[in-house]
Amino acid sequence: MLRRLRHPLTAVVLTVLLTLPWVATFVTHGGHVEPTENIAPIAAVVIAGLAVLGSSFLLAWGAETAEKDVPRAFxxxxxxxxxxxxxxxxxxxxxxxxxxxxxTAKGMANANLAVANMTGANRILIGIGWSAIALFTxxxxxxxxxxxxxxxxxxxxxxVxxxxxxATEIAFLLAATAFAFFVPLSLETLNGGGPAGGIxxxxxxxxxxxxxxxxxxxIRGEVEEPEGQVGVPAYLQSWSRVPRVVSVVLLFGYSGVMIYTAVHPFATGLEALGLQYGIPEFFMIQWIAPLASESPELIVVAYLVNKARSTAGFNALISSKLNQWTLLIGTLAVVYSIAAGHVGGLPFDEKQVAEIWITAAQSFFAIAILTNFEISMREAVALLVLFISQVAIEFALIRTMSEAAAEALSIDVLYAYTALYLLLGIVLFYRRRRDLRGLFARTATTAQDAIHSSRPHPERADD
Known part of the structure; x- marks a missing residue:
């Protein structure tokens, strides 16, 4: 009996059980679960939160198992x-x-919320994700x-x-960060910008x-020998190729559906609880909702670090930042244009201009930290303190001042932190200029290898 309980599939079954209360809730409510409307906020937080937790482990097991068949970076x-x-x-x-x-005024307000949610998520990923995981490691x-x-x-x-x-992820992230500084400067005639700018x-x-x-x-990289695994990934990697691939698809598919359906009610439930205590909606959308939606990623990385796989954990964090800083921003204009019925740009006001610039500046500083392929405890603490202090100052402003006065001062705070991030980043890049050149050289080599691997083999050119 004890041997059966220790079987790797037992862990999978127990983890799936964490998600079943959410599945039952989702089905009984006809796929429409809205805290405060048809379910209590605290119930949504607990039930959906457990589903997110369980799905995060399933997702991590799927990714670790997949390393046997595809390049680890992919x-x-x-x-x-x-x-x-x-x-x-x-x-x-x-x-x-x-x-x-x-x-309409409501349309502009929602456009600003889209930008606020995006910038909040990106800054949380670095300010809390990168720093806290480094300290935990x-x-x-x-x-x-x-x-x-x-x-x-x-x-x-x-x-660490x-x-x-x-190096490839860091180089592409740097390129995306450099371009992000120019997003608020897009001309309306060229880029569909609004009153202050537009995506x-x-x-x-x-x-x-x-x-x-x-x-x-x-994707053209070599499939490396997977690191020594234990538990569920080791068991699944021992299967033959077809069952193993099917297991990865099932783990990715099920966890993806669970996370996709459960995180929104989880975040909405947190928002509802926050509003009960007088926290403004904009603050909730920018910080609490993204913190909830980023939780699967942070759980997965913490799981990897706990297994002494901090390298894979940080790779996941950096990859997440890259796809959010490229795909997430880039697709906003597409969604907006489809809804508007014409090609256009998601507009935003002056406050969101400052939000984009501070997000780009934080990314600039964080990349400078990684150019030597390590992050010290001092650097992790610096990222965490800068992030927490800026959010705390903004929260204090909106709690103690009128809306107009708080927003004006908030913009000044954002620009001040933007300048600080840029200054720190420039100093680090200058000190580590040799590391930066080495990073670009390694990225160029990786790109060349990928191009060469895609060409037909000389012996098969005439086939």
Whole structure:
């Protein structure tokens, strides 16, 4: 009996059981679960939250199993897209309603919420995701002896060493970040911009094009021998190819559906609970909803770190940031245009201009940290403190001042933090200019190898 309980499939069954209360709730409500309307907010948070938790583990097992058949970077990229799919859904909802109500005050308000949700999600991923996972990795290394952690003398000098194969992700993320600074400057006649700016079709072509190029490169990579696995991934990798591939598809498919359907009610339930305590809607949409939608990704990464696989964990975080900073932004204009019935751009006001710039600046600083393929505890704390302090200041402003005064001062705060992030990033890039050149050289080599691997073999050229 004890041996049966220790069987890897037992863990899969128990994890699926966590999702069943949500499945039952979803079915009995006809696929329409709305906190405050037909279910209590606290019930939505608990039931949907358990589904998100269970699905995150299924997703992680699927990605680890897939490493036996596809390049690890591609498996992680798929994991990253599925894990942040709820974020895409929330942003798509606001972009769609903005397009459907184009030219109205409500349409403009929803367009601003789409941008706020997108920038909030991106900043949470770095400010909390990258920093907290780095700190957790060092903490766990005391028991797990993670080889990626290097102990160094001095206060907060320990570092997490990153896989140098993520040079491609970092280089593409830097390119997307550089372009993002120009998004608010898009001309209305060229890019469908609104009163202050807009995310238009030109942005879609560039950002989505960057991601497609990235996928085209990594999918041609070699399938490496998977790291020594234990538990569920090890058991599934022992299967023959067809059953193994089917298991990966089922794990990805089921967890993806669960996460996609459960995260929105989970986030809405948190929002409803927050509003009960007087937290403004805009603040909830920008910070609480994205935090909920990012939870699957953070759970998956924490799981990998707990298994002393911090390298794979950080690869997933960086891949998530890349797809959010390219696909998420790029598809907003497409959704808006379809809803509006013509090619246009998602407009946004001056506050969202500042939000995009600070998000790009934070990304710029974070990439500078990674150029030497490591992140120290000092750097992780810096990311966390800068993020928390900026959000805390904004929250204090909206709680103590009138809406107009709070927004004006909030914009000043955003620009001040943007300047600070840029200054820190420039200093780091200058100090690590040799590392940066090495990163670009490694990326160029990876791209060349991908191009060569796609050409016909000389011996088969005449076949």
């Amino acid at each position: 498996a992680i990229a798929v994991l990253a897209v599925l894990a942040v799919a709820p974020e895409y859904a929330v942003d798509a909802y606001y972009a769609w309603t903005a397009g459907a109500m184009e030219g 060092v903490y766990r290394a005391k028991q797990s002896h993670d080889p990626a952690v290097e102990r160094r003398d001095g206060f907060l000098r320990d570092v 060493k990153l896989d140098r194969d993520i 238009g079709i030109i942005d879609t072509v560039v950002l989505v094009g960057l991601y497609v190029l990235y996928i085209a490169i990594i």
